[in-house]
Amino acid sequence: MENLDAVVIGGGPAGLQAALTLGRMHRTVVLLDSGAYRNAPVEHLHNFVTHDGRDPAEFRALAHADLASYSSVSVRRVAATAVAPSDGQFRVELADGSALTARRLVLATGVRDTLPDKPGLAELFGTVAAHCPFCHGHEYAGRHVALLGAGPHASRLAAMMGPIAGRLTVLADGVAPDPELAEALSRAGVAVRTEPVAGFCRSAAGASVSFAEGPAEEVGGLFVTTAFAQSAPFAEQLGLDLLPSGCVRVDEFQRTSLPGVFAAGDLAHVEALPMPMSSVLTSAAAGLVAASAVVQDLLAG
Numbered sequence: 001m002e003n004l005d006a007v008v009i010g011g012g013p014a015g016l017q018a019a020l021t022l023g024r025m026h027r028t029v030v031l032l033d034s035g036a037y038r039n040a041p042v043e044h045l046h047n048f049v050t051h052d053g054r055d056p057a058e059f060r061a062l063a064h065a066d067l068a069s070y071s072s073v074s075v076r077r078v079a080a081t082a083v084a085p086s087d088g089q090f091r092v093e094l095a096d097g098s099a100l101t102a103r104r105l106v107l108a109t110g111v112r113d114t115l116p117d118k119p120g121l122a123e124l125f126g127t128v129a130a131h132c133p134f135c136h137g138h139e140y141a142g143r144h145v146a147l148l149g150a151g152p153h154a155s156r157l158a159a160m161m162g163p164i165a166g167r168l169t170v171l172a173d174g175v176a177p178d179p180e181l182a183e184a185l186s187r188a189g190v191a192v193r194t195e196p197v198a199g200f201c202r203s204a205a206g207a208s209v210s211f212a213e214g215p216a217e218e219v220g221g222l223f224v225t226t227a228f229a230q231s232a233p234f235a236e237q238l239g240l241d242l243l244p245s246g247c248v249r250v251d252e253f254q255r256t257s258l259p260g261v262f263a264a265g266d267l268a269h270v271e272a273l274p275m276p277m278s279s280v281l282t283s284a285a286a287g288l289v290a291a292s293a294v295v296q297d298l299l300a301g
Contacts, residue, residue, distance in 0.1 A: 004028045006294055007092050007100050009080045009234065010108030012037050013280045014265030016063040017287030018106045018294075023070030025295050030100055031067070032092070034079035036231070038110045038266060039280070041126030046135050048281045059280070083234045090260065104294045107248070107256075107263040108287060109232035111276075116148060116224055119199035120207075128206045129222040133160050135279060136221075142166040143220025146209060148197065150177040155184045157223060162188060169217065171209065173197045193217060230267055245275045254290035260297070264290040 006022055008015045011033025019031040037056065039045065044053045051059055067073045082093040083105065090105040113131070115121050121129060130136035137160065145165035147154055150172035158168050170177070170185060174196035177185065185192055195211040202208075206220040229246055230236070241249040241257035248268035250256055256263050264286035269276040276282075 003089075004030055004100060004102035005298060006030075006104040006106055006291075007032065007080075007090065007102040008106040008108060009083070009092065009232070010106075010110060010265065011035070011060065011075075011077075012039075012108060012110055012265060013059075013063075013284040014110075014287035014290070015106070015108035016060070016067070017284040018108060018264060018291040019067055019073050019075070020063070020070070021288050021291035022294065023067060023073035025291075026072050027295065027298070028072045030074045030076055030102070032080050032094070033075060033077050034095075035077060036079075038113065038231070039126070043127060045280050046138070047279060051280070056280075080232070080234070083237055085238075085258075085260075103260070104297060105261045106287075106290050106294060107232075107234055107261065107267060108265045108283075108290075109230070109234065110266045110283075111228040111247070112231040113226040113228050115226055118148075118197055120201045121199075121224065124200055124202060124207055124222065125224075128202065128220075129200075129224055131224055131226050132278060133157065133164075133223065137161055137164050140165060140221030143206065144169065144218065145221040145223065146171050146217065146219040148222060148224045149173060150175055150181065150192070151225070152181070153225060155181055155188075158185060158188055158190045161223070165221070167191075169193060169219070171197050171217075174212075228266075232267075235263075235267070243269065243271060245269070247276055252289075253293035254286055255293060255297075262290040262294055 005027040006029045008018045008031045022029040079095040089101050092100045144167040146169045148171045169191040172194045195214050198210040205218040209217040243249050248263040250268045254262045254264050265283040266276045
């Protein structure tokens with residue numbers, strides 16, 4: 001397929017919305033869905049009006065049904081492997097050996113989370129363990145909630161979870177909080193366990209936390225800070241400007257540093273923000289903005 005208006009790489013909320021917006025403007029677009037999603041471990045998405053509590057797979061199925069109504073939109077369930085400028089357009093190589101060319105490119109491939117290296121944590125992530133209180137905090141209401149790590153984020157996260165959790169404990173994991181943080185946590189009634197964390201396992205309460213020494217701790221919810229990186233090599237292949245967060249630098253219209261290339265979702269944010277606001281709703285909104293900007297850009301030739 002050649003001379004498409006746009007190729008959208010990524011089948012999450014940003015890519016789905018970008019494809020829908022382009023389809024509604026009767027632009028020829030192919031959405032490439034590799035089947036890999038950042039929220040794959042999550043049982044339910046939250047904090048998205050009309051979709052609160054929905055299975056992410058069901059959300060994607062509904063989005064695909066929407067896209068099927070637009071004849072100029074094609075969905076291909078195949079991964080892109082390489083992208084490059086080509087004669088004023090963009091060539092996208094696919095894992096099945098085929099290729100696409102398009103006048104514009106929307107990257108919506110997201111980021112990849114790396115969890116703290118603790119036995120059993122990966123099995124809990126997306127259910128008992130989470131990284132975003134806006135997405136999963138309410139589900140831990142009234143429970144004993146643990147916060148892994150005693151960095152500067154601990155005080156703010158404890159303050160956000162204060163009205164929600166029944167009890168809060170910071171798992172300092174062998175690193176004693178600095179005196180200012182320790183005092184703030186104490187004032188807020190937040191307990192601190194300073195022993196190194198040995199691991200986690202699922203339990204009737206939610207999860208059992210074991211330590212190098214001392215009794216185990218039963219918790220109903222756990223918040224962790226994840227490190228993330230680009231989940232696809234396309235920003236590097238295209239030489240796009242990156243921010244200190246590791247995300248692609250975009251402007252308010254989701255334009256990257258390379259004309260004709262747009263980025264939406266967790267993989268990108270404006271320079272004024274320290275990191276992306278990771279949620280299904282904000283990713284979908286970014287996809288709409290990117291596609292709208294693509295339409296305007298196509299008018300310029």
